[in-house]
Amino acid sequence: MSLIDESLLPTDDDVAFYEEHGYWIGPKVLDDAFLDRLRLAMYQVYAAEFETGKEPWGGPWVLGDNRLAVRKMDQAHWANNTFRELVTHATIGAIAARLARTPEVRLWHDQLLYKPGQGPNAKAGGNVGWHQDRNYWQCTTDNLLTAWVAFDDVTVQNGCMLAVPGSHKWGLIEGNFFEQDLEAFKTKIVRELGHEWKTVPLEIPAGALSFHHCLTIHGSGPNFTHKPRRSLVLHLMPDDAHYVAGTPNDNHMNAILMRERGGRDGDRFAGDLWPVLYSERTPAAV
DSSP: OOOOGGGSSOOHHHHHHHHHHHHEEEOOOOOOOHHHHHHHHHHHHHHHHTTSOEEEEEEOOBTTTTTTTTTEEOOOGGGHHHHHHHHOOOHHHHHHHHHTTOSEEEEEEEEEEEEEEOTOOOOTTSOOEEGGGGOOOOTTOOOOEEEEEESSSOOOOOEEEEETGGGGGGGGOOOTOOOOOOOHHHHHHHHHHHHOOEEEEEEOOOEEEEEEEEOOOEEEEEOSSOOOOOOOHHHHHHHHOOTTTSSTTTTTTHHHHHHHTTTOTBBBOOOOBBBEETTSSSBBOO
């Protein structure tokens, strides 16, 4: 349970910026002591040390996997209580609620991300391809947003996120998180849709976070340093997020979990699998 720090909430101008551009760079929310706990938790989970006794969704990254590729693990909070604290952080939930203009914010799911340092001669494998999160989430409503929480100072040099301002207004566009050829996707969009292509680097210090709409096109380049770029992503949903059956993403983790619990088309994603970060019914703490 965490209290909301009202001083960190976005202003009306911040909300207007988010709605116009599809992203917003937020404040530092996490202190250094908690960051140390998060970094330790990351290595514990990668070592298959699950303090809760439950594995993340799909299993952990293991030794022998490509050490130069981006590591992506879903539902790290299932395995580790420090990550659980982060994904239920009330201030992060309150910020998201204000940006999305919703009375309640719940966790859609988390992703633990590790971009290894490849040095100044970094090659393909460390990119995150241009994509919209919505492409993977058509089994629910379209007002989801993401809070990207940095465990390290994040810069262009170590592969920070790059957002395409205004692209959340372009509609649904096919992309691929794992595609390494960033230039090919850009060329395709400019040629087929005629939109002006501009990117903004979302550089933030450790403990800070950025937000982006689920239709905002984003990706990142390689890590040219010798240190990893570590983060945890909180994918968040508004109060009315519900199951939409029969979509191209009906095999998404949350669609599967919904059906396993007897859920049907139109049912809200709510309950212990999708914890509440913030609700107007309990504004001081969740």
